[in-house]
Amino acid sequence: MCFMEIILIVVLIIILALIALNIKIVPQAYVYVVERLGAYHASWGTGLHVLIPIIDRISKKVNLKELVADFPPQPVITKDNVTMQIDTVIYLQITDPKLYVYGVDNPIRAIENLTATTLRNIIGDLELDQTLTSRDIINSKMRMILDEATDPWGIKINRVELKNIMPPKEIQDSMEKQMKAERERREKILQAEGEKRSSILVAEGEKQSTILRAEAEKEAAILKAEAEKEAMIKRAEGEAEAIRKVQQANAEGIRMLNESDPTQAVIAVKSLEAFEKAADGQATKIIIPSEIQSMASLAASLKGIVETDNKTK
Numbered sequence: 001m002c003f004m005e006i007i008l009i010v011v012l013i014i015i016l017a018l019i020a021l022n023i024k025i026v027p028q029a030y031v032y033v034v035e036r037l038g039a040y041h042a043s044w045g046t047g048l049h050v051l052i053p054i055i056d057r058i059s060k061k062v063n064l065k066e067l068v069a070d071f072p073p074q075p076v077i078t079k080d081n082v083t084m085q086i087d088t089v090i091y092l093q094i095t096d097p098k099l100y101v102y103g104v105d106n107p108i109r110a111i112e113n114l115t116a117t118t119l120r121n122i123i124g125d126l127e128l129d130q131t132l133t134s135r136d137i138i139n140s141k142m143r144m145i146l147d148e149a150t151d152p153w154g155i156k157i158n159r160v161e162l163k164n165i166m167p168p169k170e171i172q173d174s175m176e177k178q179m180k181a182e183r184e185r186r187e188k189i190l191q192a193e194g195e196k197r198s199s200i201l202v203a204e205g206e207k208q209s210t211i212l213r214a215e216a217e218k219e220a221a222i223l224k225a226e227a228e229k230e231a232m233i234k235r236a237e238g239e240a241e242a243i244r245k246v247q248q249a250n251a252e253g254i255r256m257l258n259e260s261d262p263t264q265a266v267i268a269v270k271s272l273e274a275f276e277k278a279a280d281g282q283a284t285k286i287i288i289p290s291e292i293q294s295m296a297s298l299a300a301s302l303k304g305i306v307e308t309d310n311k312t313k
Contacts, residue, residue: 022051024058031097033059043097062097066158069108073166074116076123078131085166086123088115090146091159099154107153111146115160118145128167135162 025048026032032044036056043062051057069092073085090111094100104110122141123131131138139160147157167175 031062035059066093080127089161096154103153
């Protein structure tokens with residue numbers, strides 16, 4: 001093998017090596033910014049690309065995925081002159097690799113400084129209490145301002161979040177005392193509400209109990225009155241039955257006397273017998289007719305006359 005052949009083989013190997021070294025494969029979600037002779041030439045997307053040796057070079061490999069920038073706490077002063085520390089988290093995405101590479105030097109550092117100044121401007125218009133309760137408003141304002149400012153850099157600000165808001169130690173102690181007092185106040189209110197409800201329930205229970213007792217007494221009085229009414233009716237029925245039996249006995253005795261033409265003594269005896277039968281009834285009261293009383297007197301007189309005659313004889 002002559003010298004020239006060796007040189008050709010070496011040159012061929014060098015050419016193949018240069019070609020192999022200048023073949024570039026761009027992965028998914030990345031863009032390569034290529035310069036030719038020091039000027040911007042192209043932005044290579046996903047796929048196979050070949051650089052021209054010495055003439056072309058890859059200026060920057062740009063990641064198109066959403067990036068998270070967590071910035072350290074920044075000192076800010078509120079409207080009521082309270083100094084606090086606030087750290088923020090920025091979610092951003094590169095939309096134009098060319099502007100990202102040539103728009104600003106060190107874009108992340110630029111966004112950090114822009115975030116700090118924007119945050120100070122917004123917090124300076126708010127008091128402490130508003131700052132602690134207006135995170136959503138602060139996030140929205142910062143996202144709009146940062147997105148507008150970073151648009152010439154080929155960067156899209158998707159979200160801005162206030163990660164931590166750290167007031168001074170004395171402010172934190174005061175807030176804790178205030179929260180404790182608020183919790184105690186709510187506890188007393190709830191306790192008072194519970195006692196109020198308990199008193200209302202007790203009063204309603206007593207009211208229902210009184211109503212039920214009154215209704216029970218009313219029903220008992222009604223039942224007692226009905227019982228007395230039934231008793232009076234029964235007594236009246238017994239008295240009426242007794243009178244009826246006496247009248248029947250008198251009628252029977254008169255009929256028998258009319259048939260046998262008895263003497264007054266016999267009539268008196270028969271009347272007394274009829275009265276005795278009437279007394280055997282269920283009535284508690286017996287009304288004695290005046291005729292029977294006269295007959296009884298007559299019988300007593302006859303008995304006295306008979307005894308006087310016997311003594312005389």
